Amino acid sequence: MRVAIVGGGVAGLAAAFELEKARRAGAGVEYALLEASPRLGGVISSRMDDGTVLEHGPDSFLTEKPAAIALCRELGLGDSLIGSDDSNRKTFILVRDRLVALPDGLMFLVPTQLMPTVLTPLFNPVTKLRMGLEWFHRARTGQEDESVANFVRRHYGQAVVDRLADPLLSGIYGGDAEHLSVQSVLPAMVRLEMEYGSLTRGMLAARRKQREAARKAQPSAVKRTIFTTLRGGLQQLIDALIAELEPQSLHMNAAVQSLEVDALGWRVRFAARATERFDAVILATPAWVAARLVRGVHGPLSDELASIPYSSSITANFVLDEATLPTLPPGFGFLVPTLERRSMLACTFVHRKFQGRTAPGRAVLRCFAGGMRGEQMLAESDAEIARVLREELRQILGITSEPLVAEVRRWPRSMAQYSVGHAARVRRIREQANTLRNLHLAGNAYDGIGISDCIRLGQSAARALAQIQS
Numbered sequence: 001m002r003v004a005i006v007g008g009g010v011a012g013l014a015a016a017f018e019l020e021k022a023r024r025a026g027a028g029v030e031y032a033l034l035e036a037s038p039r040l041g042g043v044i045s046s047r048m049d050d051g052t053v054l055e056h057g058p059d060s061f062l063t064e065k066p067a068a069i070a071l072c073r074e075l076g077l078g079d080s081l082i083g084s085d086d087s088n089r090k091t092f093i094l095v096r097d098r099l100v101a102l103p104d105g106l107m108f109l110v111p112t113q114l115m116p117t118v119l120t121p122l123f124n125p126v127t128k129l130r131m132g133l134e135w136f137h138r139a140r141t142g143q144e145d146e147s148v149a150n151f152v153r154r155h156y157g158q159a160v161v162d163r164l165a166d167p168l169l170s171g172i173y174g175g176d177a178e179h180l181s182v183q184s185v186l187p188a189m190v191r192l193e194m195e196y197g198s199l200t201r202g203m204l205a206a207r208r209k210q211r212e213a214a215r216k217a218q219p220s221a222v223k224r225t226i227f228t229t230l231r232g233g234l235q236q237l238i239d240a241l242i243a244e245l246e247p248q249s250l251h252m253n254a255a256v257q258s259l260e261v262d263a264l265g266w267r268v269r270f271a272a273r274a275t276e277r278f279d280a281v282i283l284a285t286p287a288w289v290a291a292r293l294v295r296g297v298h299g300p301l302s303d304e305l306a307s308i309p310y311s312s313s314i315t316a317n318f319v320l321d322e323a324t325l326p327t328l329p330p331g332f333g334f335l336v337p338t339l340e341r342r343s344m345l346a347c348t349f350v351h352r353k354f355q356g357r358t359a360p361g362r363a364v365l366r367c368f369a370g371g372m373r374g375e376q377m378l379a380e381s382d383a384e385i386a387r388v389l390r391e392e393l394r395q396i397l398g399i400t401s402e403p404l405v406a407e408v409r410r411w412p413r414s415m416a417q418y419s420v421g422h423a424a425r426v427r428r429i430r431e432q433a434n435t436l437r438n439l440h441l442a443g444n445a446y447d448g449i450g451i452s453d454c455i456r457l458g459q460s461a462a463r464a465l466a467q468i469q470s
């Protein structure tokens, strides 16, 4: 079986590695990985600068999602895996130009400790009272999806949307809480509401169960950190994947333009108008690209794929001489609510988040911009983006020193937005794709935006095909 994998981000590479293993095991599969750009890895890219890791896209995996860590181990990168330094894991929110720490006991959006919630300057007394009364909240009767903002508003009021939900979601998804689907983005919260009515009551009960389980667990169980990364940068994962693949199967500068299907299988057309035949196709591109590629094959599938919105992302890494910096707030960094009217969405103090990835005496501040509310910034030059973000760092943190390195990267239309109704849309997409023989979809548009989710989908698409063949 000849398989075309379209898109060489981590989803496409994970699919290729699965097919490569099947090929080595004698399954009779061949693959061609077709990537539009000159490099593989998609939004995962990092480089080492004089002993300091600079991550241009993502910087880590969520430890609780196992696929990325398992893949790193399988590729022989186990010794390079490091956890986040959670002793420093405090996050600040910008409130009227001042940084305010998230209160202790806040679990994502849910307050679970009384005194820190009562004392935090993040909310006014009316909001705090409302947060306390949430204890008596009753579950909603309907089952239909709603926006994260609506869900949070029903429980805790508008101030919690503005000061927490909005900056957390624009920080993680580059998204807008008014449009993101609560069922797809916060499924655990929806389950808590269904079971307990009140999120605070539900979260406390869940924590009690966790503690109970931890007490019963082996005393030797290693404490897991929230985030895991690779000591030398996430590019290590991409390089290790590429090293396992057959070089003649990897095609860069090979943008696919369209697909056709007939009784003999798939015809894949490239930029240079050349067409090649394959028995199966894994589409591991953003959904808006997949929509274009299947337009002539399945109109309704194409329409559904095209209706998944995307946001763009900008990262800027500033390497600074630590001796020239004012004292930074004690944490991983800060988030910026829309109400603050800044270009910056978030800033990570990278040297605090992971130990051993920054040269001694250096600090790395990684700023995020773009998102649903900052798309126009992508049109600016690198110098202008760096200037605007440095000016905001001056105003917020008092940093005036020149960075030793300043690197800006743009990731246009790269982050799928799971808008209200996403789960039903993905169900329809799967049903429609299943009517086409040997077509699989992978990538961040469907079932999880994180690296581990993309790896999992790439692997399962490849396994489904390899199974047919073996």
Ligand SMILES: Cc1cc2nc3c(=O)[nH]c(=O)nc-3n(C[C@H](O)[C@H](O)[C@H](O)COP(=O)(O)OP(=O)(O)OC[C@H]3O[C@@H](n4cnc5c(N)ncnc54)[C@H](O)[C@@H]3O)c2cc1C
Residues within 6 Å of the ligand: 006, 007, 008, 009, 010, 011, 012, 034, 035, 036, 037, 040, 041, 042, 043, 044, 056, 057, 058, 059, 060, 061, 062, 254, 255, 256, 257, 284, 285, 286, 289, 313, 314, 315, 411, 414, 415, 442, 443, 444, 445, 449, 450, 451, 452, 454
């Ligand atoms: C700035 C940023 C920070 C992030 N931070 C984190 C994080 O810390 N942790 C985490 O888990 N996740 C994070 N994410 C999300 C995660 O990195 C991505 O969702 C994931 O890497 C996407 O992988 P992918 O393979 O689906 O898509 P992509 O990486 O977008 O790859 C798709 C590939 O398809 C190619 N392509 C497009 N059109 C064509 C065509 N016509 N023909 C051939 N090839 C084509 C593209 O060139 C690209 O290489 C972050 C994302 C961004 C942008």
